Amino acid sequence: MQRITVVGMGADGWEGLAMESRRLVREAEVVMGGKRHLETVPWAWWQVRVEWPHPLDEVLPALLDEHEGKRVVVLSSGDPLVAGIGTTLVRMLGAEYVEIVPTVSSEALARARMHWSYEETSLVSLVGRDVRQLVPHLAPGRRLVVLSNDGGTPSSVAALLVAQGYGDTRMTVLGDLGGLTESRADATAASWNVRVASELNVVCLDCVADASRRSAMSSVPGLPDSAFGEGGAVVPRDVRTAALARLAPAAGDLLWGLGPGAASVAIEWVRAEPLASGVVVEPDRAGLVRTKESAADLGVPELRVVEGTLPEALDALAAPDAVFLGARGSDTALVEAAWSVLRPGGRLVVHAVTLDDEAALIDRFRKHGGELVRIAVDAVFSGGGSIAWKPSRPVMQWSAVR
Numbered sequence: 001m002q003r004i005t006v007v008g009m010g011a012d013g014w015e016g017l018a019m020e021s022r023r024l025v026r027e028a029e030v031v032m033g034g035k036r037h038l039e040t041v042p043w044a045w046w047q048v049r050v051e052w053p054h055p056l057d058e059v060l061p062a063l064l065d066e067h068e069g070k071r072v073v074v075l076s077s078g079d080p081l082v083a084g085i086g087t088t089l090v091r092m093l094g095a096e097y098v099e100i101v102p103t104v105s106s107e108a109l110a111r112a113r114m115h116w117s118y119e120e121t122s123l124v125s126l127v128g129r130d131v132r133q134l135v136p137h138l139a140p141g142r143r144l145v146v147l148s149n150d151g152g153t154p155s156s157v158a159a160l161l162v163a164q165g166y167g168d169t170r171m172t173v174l175g176d177l178g179g180l181t182e183s184r185a186d187a188t189a190a191s192w193n194v195r196v197a198s199e200l201n202v203v204c205l206d207c208v209a210d211a212s213r214r215s216a217m218s219s220v221p222g223l224p225d226s227a228f229g230e231g232g233a234v235v236p237r238d239v240r241t242a243a244l245a246r247l248a249p250a251a252g253d254l255l256w257g258l259g260p261g262a263a264s265v266a267i268e269w270v271r272a273e274p275l276a277s278g279v280v281v282e283p284d285r286a287g288l289v290r291t292k293e294s295a296a297d298l299g300v301p302e303l304r305v306v307e308g309t310l311p312e313a314l315d316a317l318a319a320p321d322a323v324f325l326g327a328r329g330s331d332t333a334l335v336e337a338a339w340s341v342l343r344p345g346g347r348l349v350v351h352a353v354t355l356d357d358e359a360a361l362i363d364r365f366r367k368h369g370g371e372l373v374r375i376a377v378d379a380v381f382s383g384g385g386s387i388a389w390k391p392s393r394p395v396m397q398w399s400a401v402r
Contacts, residue, residue, distance in 0.1 A: 002068060002072065002097070003097050003099060004073075004097060004099070005028070005072070005074070005099045005101065006075075006076050006080040006086045006089060006099065007073055007074070007075055008076050008078050008079055008084075008102040008103040009077065009078075010109075010177070010178040011176045011181075011182070012178050013040030013041075014040040014041050014042065016103065017103070021101055025041060025073050026044065028073035029072070030047065030048045030072045030073070031049050031072075032049075032051075032052065032073070032074045033050075033076070034052050037076075037077075038051055048067070061092065064093075077200075078102065078105040078107075079102040079104075082105050082125070083127040083147050106200075106202050107123050107202070109174075109178055110177060110202045110204055111145065113174055113177070113204075114145075116145075116204070120143055121144070121145055122137060122145070123147070124137050124145070124147070126147060126148060126149050126157075127149050129301075130296060131153065131160055134146065134299065135164060135299030136219050136274075136300070137299075138166055138207055139207060139218075140208065140209040142207045143204070143207070144204070144205040144207065145202060145203075146202065146203040148202060148203055150199055151197045151199045153203065154171065154201065154203050155192065157171070157189070158192035161189035161190075161205075166208065166210065167188065167190035167210055168188055169205055169206065170205070170206040171186070171188065171189055171204070172186050172204040172206075173186075173201050175201045176198050177200075219271045221240065221244040221268045221271075222238075222240070222268075225237055225264075228264050228298075229290070229294050232290050233260040233264075234261055235261035235264050236395075238375065239395045242373070243265055243397065244265065244269065247324060247347050248322070249270075249272045249273035249276045249322075250276060252275060253276045253321035254276070254277050254278065254279070254322070255278040255320060255323070256314070256320040256324070257278060257280040258310060258323065258334070258338065259327055259351075261326040262280055262281075262325075263294065265324045265326070266278040266279070266303060266324070267295050267298055269322075269324075270300040270302070271299065278303050279303075279304040281306055281307075281310060282305055282308075283307070283309060284307065285307060288305050310331075310334055311334050311337045314337060319341050319342070319343055320343065321342070321346050322347040322348070322349075323346070325348070325349070325351070326351050327352065327357065329352035329357030329358065329360045329396070330356045330360040332360060339402065342402040346402045348370075348398075350364070352396040352398070353393060353396075357396070358396045361398040364398055364400075365398055369400060370398060370399055370400025372396070372398050375395045376395075377391075378390065379392065
């Protein structure tokens with residue numbers, strides 16, 4: 001397999017490339033990239049120019065195979081490893097077959113224009129993604145550099161901010177950074193009226209919450225039950241937090257969410273660790289749609305939701321690092337199936353609310369060990385001019401590490 005060179009290019013195109021980057025492009029036999037990048041490179045009779053087709057992911061392997069054995073240079077925007085083709089190629093071919101030659105990234109240029117330090121700024125990419133993935137990053141006083149998908153992204157971001165209670169957020173949209181046509185537009189999210197910005201733009205957000213908003217919706221587990229909408233089962237807030245503490249979300253880990261209330265646990269799993277992934281099995285179409293909508297509204301539309309019955313649906317899923325099983329403790333076959341497929345070091349959490357389920361979990365505890373707790377939460381309610389404690393239904397929770 002030949003080595004692919006990926007050269008980063010700014011909005012100033014060929015003129016802005018360093019001498020070494022120009023040399024690499026000139027000496028290539030095949031130059032691949034988007035139309036905008038290719039048009040800035042001087043014509044060379046010995047080169048084949050390949051403009052990216054759409055969708056690219058489906059045809060990229062065949063394109064590379066077609067030019068096997070030739071010196072191939074791929075043109076990318078800025079830093080090829082920031083929401084760029086460089087990441088795709090490294091994953092596809094392996095790091096040893098890809099050379100990355102970056103130029104100044106749009107993030108660095110944006111921070112320079114805004115005079116924001118790296119330490120006080122967070123980067124969010126919306127390239128090819130749902131704008132609602134911005135939600136978990138919103139917090140009063142936070143500064144965000146958002147990589148836009150296209151010219152309509154700033155308007156979508158402004159609408160989202162207003163809906164989330166951040167209408168006073170100061171927005172700066174920087175177009176064609178580093179190019180001759182560089183532009184800047186400033187407004188609050190609530191007053192944003194630029195329908196379409198430059199196709200190449202970065203949105204800088206200085207987050208300001210509305211006076212009526214108490215705080216950010218934290219990524220720390222423990223969202224209010226009402227955050228998940230209506231109609232579906234939700235594991236109660238305090239019990240859910242205890243479950244997630246034992247499931248221990250970690251980068252690269254996969255969670256199976258099974259049984260009643262599993263969607264609420266899986267959503268918080270992904271919110272707590274963006275590099276983790278989750279899949280929820282819903283028994284019917286209505287549950288599937290409801291869970292997808294809830295996940296998207298809470299900023300994690302990437303959560304996978306499948307329709308199927310248990311345990312049959314598990315056969316098609318990749319082996320998990322953690323499994324949450326809600327209120328199915330007496331289903332011994334399902335519990336054992338979940339336990340048997342866990343990766344080494346995998347975590348299992350199972351809830352029980354009936355005596356039959358509790359008895360079954362006690363048997364699992366005796367067989368596999370782990371931790372067995374019973375959680376009962378009392379909450380204050382008011383009535384008749386006084387307040388009193390109202391007990392909730394106790395939940396037995398068994399957790400174990402394989």
